[in-house]
Amino acid sequence: MVGKVVALAGGVGGAKLVLGLSRLLPGDQLSVVINTGDDEEFHGLHVSPDLDTVMYTLAGLSNQETGWGLAGDTFQALAMLGRYGAETWFNLGDRDLATHLRRTQLLRQGATLTEVTGQLSRYLGITHELIPMSDDPVGTVLTTPNGDLPMQQYFVRERSQPPVSAVRYVGADTARPSPRFLEVLAEADLVVFCPSNPRLSLGPILALPGVRKALAAERLRGQRIAVSPLVGDAAFRGPAAKIMAELGEEVSCVGVARQYRGLCDTFLIDPQDARFAPAIAQLGLTPVTTKIMMNSEADKVALARQILDIGGG
């Protein structure tokens, strides 16, 4: 039997696996630590895209077609903001805006992002703890020929088009991990690296001071499991493969595994990547070949179950 599980998650891929885990684990056995390197201010509001993707997913409110926002949301406020000459390249639905309004107001009143996230998710009926990686600002910035672009500008406004020559996590060296992050990590029996972009989603989490050391704790050895976000040379979603190629990395699950070297024990890859198992083993990670594509909720639960089986075995 597995004990307490901590999942490290970014956007859509992370939310999918977290949903599967949430179906198998009660609230006190699963904590989700979420990337905030994509956070940005729009129209004076604090927007946390990855936090919200996970929160809306667990609340059963997410728009699964787009991968962001709330199902059935409307865009009246955004259209009106456009009439006032505001930039509207970042899609913000009307119900989604309420999340950012409430978050921003509570932050201005002095609450930490961790406290705000806890409050918002409880009001949506979520029983599992969602924890932003840090209460301090960290900004994922991509160096491109168009200049240094914060993540959302690169990903949404520029549609991931400009070639990337470097990725930085601005502020990560001085930001402190959320106190709850360190607490749940100290109590964890199993850590799951969700199939999120290793550089843009989990990279910021791993860049925070003390996180790599905490993950290296003796108690966790053998209990750190990652899922590849790549099958063959393609990501399930998003610009992970493109950016890995531009940064001169091997565009395959091996390239991802290399980034988790020394941090993970087990690495789940797709059956069609079975040929890479030896290379992954050479990196010191135990390869496990299994179905990692999650199209249905049954897929998500099945993958989660397999992870818990490995972790509890």
Add this chain to the structure above:
Amino acid sequence: MVGKVVALAGGVGGAKLVLGLSRLLPGDQLSVVINTGDDEEFHGLHVSPDLDTVMYTLAGLSNQETGWGLAGDTFQALAMLGRYGAETWFNLGDRDLATHLRRTQLLRQGATLTEVTGQLSRYLGITHELIPMSDDPVGTVLTTPNGDLPMQQYFVRERSQPPVSAVRYVGADTARPSPRFLEVLAEADLVVFCPSNPRLSLGPILALPGVRKALAAERLRGQRIAVSPLVGDAAFRGPAAKIMAELGEEVSCVGVARQYRGLCDTFLIDPQDARFAPAIAQLGLTPVTTKIMMNSEADKVALARQILDIGGG
């Protein structure tokens, strides 16, 4: 021919007459100074109910049935704010929220409320200048058995039910009138007191330092025209009559005229109030009996035309 006109306005009644005036006067001949004593923060946003009522009216966007907000607006964000446990007694539509978001962001960036109001109204295609009475905070507060209530709490949350024993304009003694207010007043050939609540809508404007003195300028004598917001013992709209009674004032156009004594020269009253003409004349105001109810746009233009005829005569 009338020259430059300044209209002093509050909410719905003011917006109606301002619409009529705007149909007759080009942008450089009409400036509207609007009450901000009702302004309040909701969900961290700066909401200016009277400014918006006039702005939406002149932009052709106002909801004429409710008297507030935008026609056809939706309330998705507000419903979601309610899910997060936020107070939702103040109705904020989705498109309306965009106004408050943009205003708040521009204010936080250092613009004055006057500058913000100018920018928002220009984007909505409004050619007449809308001027908040002040860039400094002034709060209309009503003393009731339930405690001191800011205007929106009294008017919206409490539905104007509690008896009122006093009305104060908190901050009015130190607030400065908007620089544009004083400039347009210095150039005015005609000042129109719109049929707004004398205590709750025009009272805060008149309470600002220097305003009464500027209105008393020799140049303006005979050129200050007010329209009664009451017919018989009833206001067209809102709690004006109720509050006048609770404050021990005469509930009629005479009670209103008394508040404008020394500030106005001409006072327009409804034909059914013709019997009050002598009492108004005794207060030093010239009574003019005319149709002051504005149900249609034609009514609004006709009343505006009559005012301009008096002012230009």
